[in-house]
Amino acid sequence: MIVIRLLRLFVLCIPFSFIFTGTTYASNDSKEFEKSLSEIGYTSVHQALQDSNKHFNHIISLPIQLPPVPFTHNYGRFNNLEGNINDGFEAEYFNKDLSENHYAIRVRPAENKIKFKKGNIDKTFILNDSNTAIYSTKASGVVNLLIFEKDGWQYMLSVDKRISNKVTSEILVEIANSIK
Structure with a gap:
């Protein structure tokens, strides 16, 4: 049941539209769970x-810091969809036993950025590199977002709303500032 809820959360937390067809059924078995993620x-x-x-011939730098909650799994995906507008990188961190412990990083070229x-x-922040970051609790029903640009990329850090008391906007800003 946890696995199915996590897979649904993956689909629901993406702040832009993707269409997934079919239904994914998985047991709590890690091998089956990994297989279901591999299939998508x-x-x-x-x-x-x-x-x-x-693909981009440009290096994406990831944050060094993670949110202060335990994760059991992490996976990444390179999206190379029709055309270039939705191409990008994503990393998902989650806890198979605590579905609320879900954090994602999405990166896309700034020229194809998503506008909010x-x-x-809700708030704007100035990062250590003088770039502006916006924080939104309203753009999605299930995640809070920190969106900013750095080195030609748009980054979107998202965290499940259920742990927003543990992973605040200020912590997301610290994570953003850990990108070197």
Whole structure:
């Protein structure tokens, strides 16, 4: 049941539209869970990052810091969809026993960035590199987002709303500032 809830969360937390067809059924068995993720394009974070860097011919730097909650799994995916507008990298961190412990990093070229309505922006922050980050609790019903640009990329850090008391906007800013 936890696995099915996590897979649904993957689909629900993406702040832009993707259409998944079919139904995924999985037991709590780790091998079956890993297989189900593999079937929808997830690999190791390292492999997805290598594939993304090669495709874009530009290095994506990831945050060094993670949210202060325990994760049991992490996976990455390079999205190379029709055209270039939705191409990007994503990394997912989650806990198979605590479905609320879910954190994601999505990176896409800044020229194909997703724009957010002012009404969806709760706060703005200035990062250590002087870039502006926006924080939104309104753009998605299930995750809080920190969105910013760095080195030609748009980054979206998302965290499940159920742990927003443990992973605050200020912690997401610290994570953003850990990108070197």
